[in-house]
Amino acid sequence: EVQLVESGGGLEQPGGSLRLSCAASGFTFSSYSMNWVRQAPGKGLEWVSYISSSSSSVYYVDSVKGRFTISRDNAKNSLYLQMNSLRAEDTAVYYCARGSIRGASLFDYWGQGTLVTVSS
Amino acid sequence: QSVLTQPPSASGTPGQRVTISCSGSSSNIGSNTVNWFQQLPGMAPKLLIYSNNQRPSGVPDRFSGSKSGTSASLAISGLQSEDEADYYCAAWDDSLNGWVFGGGTKLTVL
Numbered sequence: 001e002v003q004l005v006e007s008g009g010g011l012e013q014p015g016g017s018l019r020l021s022c023a024a025s026g027f028t029f030s031s032y033s034m035n036w037v038r039q040a041p042g043k044g045l046e047w048v049s050y051i052s053s054s055s056s057s058v059y060y061v062d063s064v065k066g067r068f069t070i071s072r073d074n075a076k077n078s079l080y081l082q083m084n085s086l087r088a089e090d091t092a093v094y095y096c097a098r099g100s101i102r103g104a105s106l107f108d109y110w111g112q113g114t115l116v117t118v119s120s
Numbered sequence: 121q122s123v124l125t126q127p128p129s130a131s132g133t134p135g136q137r138v139t140i141s142c143s144g145s146s147s148n149i150g151s152n153t154v155n156w157f158q159q160l161p162g163m164a165p166k167l168l169i170y171s172n173n174q175r176p177s178g179v180p181d182r183f184s185g186s187k188s189g190t191s192a193s194l195a196i197s198g199l200q201s202e203d204e205a206d207y208y209c210a211a212w213d214d215s216l217n218g219w220v221f222g223g224g225t226k227l228t229v230l
Binding site: 035037044045046047048059060062080095097104105106107108109110111112113 | 122140153157164165166171208210212216219
């Protein structure tokens with residue numbers, strides 16, 4: 001059974017940092033690209049970042065470029081999102097979602113999400 | 121303001137057929153495939169349709185997707201009360217080098 005479990009969310013002050021993790025199981029993690037998607041309270045879905053299976057390609061939404069870094073450890077079946085210089089508008093539930101083995105991401109499996117709150 | 125445009129709401133009665141539209145541009149829907157997601161209240165999103173019109177295993181055939189030019193549609197036939205949820209479209213955008221989502225459509229089953 002495919003499982004994605006996020007952790008690392010919490011309350012952080014503006015300007016602070018958080019590192020989100022996503023533990024994957026039930027599939028060959030190293031073969032799949034992965035994504036982070038967030039959802040602000042009461043709002044819609046917003047794609048945040050993508051990483052290819054080998055980490056050779058990464059992409060970010062403009063609003064987080066230069067502040068967030070996506071990475072993965074295929075040996076540990078884990079995906080990460082390092083979030084620096086946090087802003088109030090980064091407050092959201094952050095989901096990790098499976099991409100694909102090749103071609104366009106499918107987002108076929110999602111974690112339960114981890115809540116990040118940025119507030120003083 | 122989302123890059124992909126969806127109606128904020130839709131509604132129907134049990135058994136009816138409803139459609140939800142998703143309008144984009146040549147850089148996203150016009151040149152890439154579309155995925156559709158269902159999000160029940162308090163839950164993570166679930167993939168409903170991928171590659172414009174493909175259903176993952178386990179998704180009922182009441183759900184169907186189509187694409188024409190720079191627009192896509194999700195159709196739900198035989199509407200059921202458990203279909204009451206938020207629905208999102210998404211596509212890769214070649215100009216933005218990233219995925220873009222629609223603003224979401226809240227479906228109410230009357």
